[in-house]
Amino acid sequence: MSSLSSTSNILSVALDVPLDRMFDYVNHNVQVQIGQRVVVPFAGRQLVGIVMAINQHSEVPLEKLKTVIHVFDDIALDMQIFPLLQFCADYYHYPLGQLLISTLPLRLRQIKPAVSLKSYIYRVEHALPPEHVQKRQLVLQRIMDAFSHQTHLSEYALSAISTSWRKWLHPLVSEGYVVAEEVIAVKPSVPASHAVPVLNAEQQSAIDAILETPHAFKPWLLYGVTGSGKTEVYIQLLANILSEPLAQVLVLVPEINLTPQLEARFRTRLSQYPLVTLHSNLSESERLQNWLAAKSGTAKIVIGTRLSVFTPMPHLKMMVLDEEHDGSYKQQDGMRYHARDVAMVRAKQLNIPIVLGSATPSLETWYNATASQHKKQSYGLLTLTERAVTDAQLPKIMCIDIAKSPVENGLSPLLIQAIRERLARREQSLLFINRRGYAPVLHCSACQWHSSCARCSAKLVVHLSQRRLKCHHCGHEQKIPLQCPSCGNTDLKPVGQATQRLSQTLTHLFPNARIARVDRDSMRNKDALTDMLNQVYAGEVDILVGTQMLAKGHDFPNLTLVGVIDTDTALYSPDFRASERLFSQLMQVSGRAGRGSVGGEVLIQTSFPDHDLFHALRAQDYASYANALLQERIAMQFPPSRFFVLLKAEATDFQQVQHFLNFAAEKARQISNQVLIYDPVRPQMERLKGLERAHVLLQAEKRQNLQKVMASWVPALRAHKLSSKIRWALDIDPLEF
Ligand code: ADP
Numbered sequence: 001m002s003s004l005s006s007t008s009n010i011l012s013v014a015l016d017v018p019l020d021r022m023f024d025y026v027n028h029n030v031q032v033q034i035g036q037r038v039v040v041p042f043a044g045r046q047l048v049g050i051v052m053a054i055n056q057h058s059e060v061p062l063e064k065l066k067t068v069i070h071v072f073d074d075i076a077l078d079m080q081i082f083p084l085l086q087f088c089a090d091y092y093h094y095p096l097g098q099l100l101i102s103t104l105p106l107r108l109r110q111i112k113p114a115v116s117l118k119s120y121i122y123r124v125e126h127a128l129p130p131e132h133v134q135k136r137q138l139v140l141q142r143i144m145d146a147f148s149h150q151t152h153l154s155e156y157a158l159s160a161i162s163t164s165w166r167k168w169l170h171p172l173v174s175e176g177y178v179v180a181e182e183v184i185a186v187k188p189s190v191p192a193s194h195a196v197p198v199l200n201a202e203q204q205s206a207i208d209a210i211l212e213t214p215h216a217f218k219p220w221l222l223y224g225v226t227g228s229g230k231t232e233v234y235i236q237l238l239a240n241i242l243s244e245p246l247a248q249v250l251v252l253v254p255e256i257n258l259t260p261q262l263e264a265r266f267r268t269r270l271s272q273y274p275l276v277t278l279h280s281n282l283s284e285s286e287r288l289q290n291w292l293a294a295k296s297g298t299a300k301i302v303i304g305t306r307l308s309v310f311t312p313m314p315h316l317k318m319m320v321l322d323e324e325h326d327g328s329y330k331q332q333d334g335m336r337y338h339a340r341d342v343a344m345v346r347a348k349q350l351n352i353p354i355v356l357g358s359a360t361p362s363l364e365t366w367y368n369a370t371a372s373q374h375k376k377q378s379y380g381l382l383t384l385t386e387r388a389v390t391d392a393q394l395p396k397i398m399c400i401d402i403a404k405s406p407v408e409n410g411l412s413p414l415l416i417q418a419i420r421e422r423l424a425r426r427e428q429s430l431l432f433i434n435r436r437g438y439a440p441v442l443h444c445s446a447c448q449w450h451s452s453c454a455r456c457s458a459k460l461v462v463h464l465s466q467r468r469l470k471c472h473h474c475g476h477e478q479k480i481p482l483q484c485p486s487c488g489n490t491d492l493k494p495v496g497q498a499t500q501r502l503s504q505t506l507t508h509l510f511p512n513a514r515i516a517r518v519d520r521d522s523m524r525n526k527d528a529l530t531d532m533l534n535q536v537y538a539g540e541v542d543i544l545v546g547t548q549m550l551a552k553g554h555d556f557p558n559l560t561l562v563g564v565i566d567t568d569t570a571l572y573s574p575d576f577r578a579s580e581r582l583f584s585q586l587m588q589v590s591g592r593a594g595r596g597s598v599g600g601e602v603l604i605q606t607s608f609p610d611h612d613l614f615h616a617l618r619a620q621d622y623a624s625y626a627n628a629l630l631q632e633r634i635a636m637q638f639p640p641s642r643f644f645v646l647l648k649a650e651a652t653d654f655q656q657v658q659h660f661l662n663f664a665a666e667k668a669r670q671i672s673n674q675v676l677i678y679d680p681v682r683p684q685m686e687r688l689k690g691l692e693r694a695h696v697l698l699q700a701e702k703r704q705n706l707q708k709v710m711a712s713w714v715p716a717l718r719a720h721k722l723s724s725k726i727r728w729a730l731d732i733d734p735l736e737f
């Protein structure tokens with residue numbers, strides 16, 4: 001048997017392959033450290049991997065081991081993030097290697113060296129003898145003055161002092177008084193001169209409470225209506241945390257491209273701290289650059305979406321999750337993690353505070369923040385009850401009973417009248433309808449045929465301007481048929497309302513109004529939404545028609561009316577989270593009205609004005625509605641009072657799905673009686689993209705019980721003969737089932 005030479009070692013490498021293990025490779029003669037990127041051969045291909053361990057031995061016989069092809073010396077992942085990744089791999093039953101690689105920027109997953117832009121920061125190493133700075137050397141004086149306030153000065157900060165800073169600073173560097181350190185370049189933030197608001201009492205006590213224990217794990221819920229000044233609390237809180245040398249903070253947001261204002265606010269208010277964003281709208285080189293800036297500690301503030309919860313940050317001191325109830329924190333494929341849960345684990349591992357903010361907290365968080373008697377580790381609850389700007393009031397929310405004021409083309413006379421009044425007063429209106437396209441379905445009145453997708457259990461949506469029918473689930477599209485495919489009738493009618501149709505109706509009703517539509521179809525272009533928002537601010541739009549893209553975070557001072565077109569389907573949806581979601585959506589969209597000094601009005605068209613949800617919404621009382629929902633959930637043994645694991649399976653052949661899931665349910669029952677195992681059932685969307693679907697649900701009082709079952713259940717599923725023939729996935733803590 002051959003043995004390892006003295007200069008060689010064996011690297012245990014993480015790879016992006018769906019196998020739950022590391023892979024050993026021989027490494028000759030190259031210095032290598034844990035966390036470094038390597039290129040290795042795997043199944044006839046070359047893959048990028050991450051070195052997880054360096055050993056002298058392998059369980060695999062030496063002659064069978066392949067050799068490392070290349071070692072990149074560009075980056076090394078630091079160990080700090082490994083425990084988080086390990087936790088997720090275990091908890092979500094997802095291969096560690098696959099997870100680890102998927103959290104890296106794409107550029108680091110490619111077989112080529114990663115290049116990043118560098119810049120310098122300067123710090124004083126030895127105090128300058130006074131005679132070095134003479135009276136006439138104004139620039140030098142100002143530079144030294146800046147050094148007396150800040151330990152490090154960036155090239156950007158120096159440029160702000162004088163364009164000739166180099167001429168003065170470089171001699172000091174050569175003489176050894178000042179040291180230049182290479183860092184990853186970060187786009188500088190520019191300060192703005194608006195005054196810092198004086199916090200109101202509630203805001204101040206929120207910050208005081210959090211800062212009482214700034215160096216310990218503690219989750220906080222900042223519960224405050226829209227416009228109550230949560231963002232202001234984050235900013236002043238983080239300013240405090242960042243004043244500690246080296247400190248970094250992570251701000252998670254649902255969808256940053258929907259809220260360009262947020263980044264701008266952090267940049268102008270915390271301009272002295274290098275800030276980077278991480279989200280899918282960045283180019284791959286920007287993403288790499290920003291990620292490296294976070295990892296190197298240069299970036300002090302990271303604002304990012306879901307995935308950025310995994311960003312390595314060596315000096316992370318606090319996390320903020322804005323709009324913590326938002327469903328986009330949940331990853332719906334690959335590793336189905338919830339960024340809120342992962343952030344919580346990370347905060348605990350690092351022993352730092354974490355702040356969750358929302359006007360309509362998820363029931364999970366509400367439970368943790370209010371049901372303290374049941375919980376060992378409960379969340380601190382901080383409440384902001386009023387709008388922060390003194391003359392801004394909460395909008396008045398009312399229902400329009402469409403039994404009494406019937407809709408025509410989606411609009412009731414009362415709503416039309418309200419829009420007309422706004423137009424006369426040169427105020428803006430927003431009409432919210434959460435469906436894009438022209439109409440949800442095409443219908444034949446002769447034979448009741450309707451347009452449905454052949455590959456999904458879903459209707460084909462009418463997109464009239466393109467004369468096409470589209471499936472919003474699988475992307476299938478076809479021409480609008482000239483006659484009914486079933487009976488030949490040529491009189492086919494679009495049925496129901498969607499954004500395009502509503503815009504058209506409004507154009508007929510108000511030919512002189514400037515009407516803009518905001519949905520995923522009209523906002524395909526990366527900058528389209530920002531441009532549109534700017535038009536709204538500039539007063540160039542009278543009526544906005546849009547989906548939930550418009551609901552989030554925008555601040556339109558001249559918008560005084562929000563009309564909600566159709567929510568009744570969501571009111572009686574079989575999805576157990578539907579009410580919670582609808583309430584928060586309506587609350588958010590209502591929050592767009594009356595941000596300025598003119599009071600806002602929200603009109604909701606519904607057939608059920610007496611529904612509990614509307615009572616609570618009109619009273620703007622989420623707390624009591626949340627408490628009622630929570631009681632219901634507890635009674636029905638739904639989350640958050642119980643924990644769930646969903647095993648989803650799909651295949652073209654439904655029999656295979658059934659076979660696999662029957663086995664899975666049977667197996668789980670054999671393993672444990674601590675867990676309730678439901679029989680396989682079909683989801684509401686039975687067929688998707690041509691695949692027949694079903695699932696098995698596991699329920700338990702404690703997460704540990706589920707984890708115990710899965711420890712032997714998951715390997716049994718992987719070993720099943722159908723495992724590689726059908727598609728299946730585990731969803732731990734699923735949002736819906
Ligand atoms: P939220 O994040 O809860 O929606 P914001 O922090 O965006 O609320 O605050 C809403 C508006 O009120 C913003 O224009 C903000 O500048 C302003 N604001 C926040 N706090 C104060 C305060 N203490 N005094 C005056 N204005 C404030």
Ligand code: ZN
Pocket residue numbers: 444445446447448449484485486487488489
């Ligand atoms: Zn027909």
Ligand code: ZN
Pocket residue numbers: 453454455456458471472473474475476689
């Ligand atoms: Zn489809």
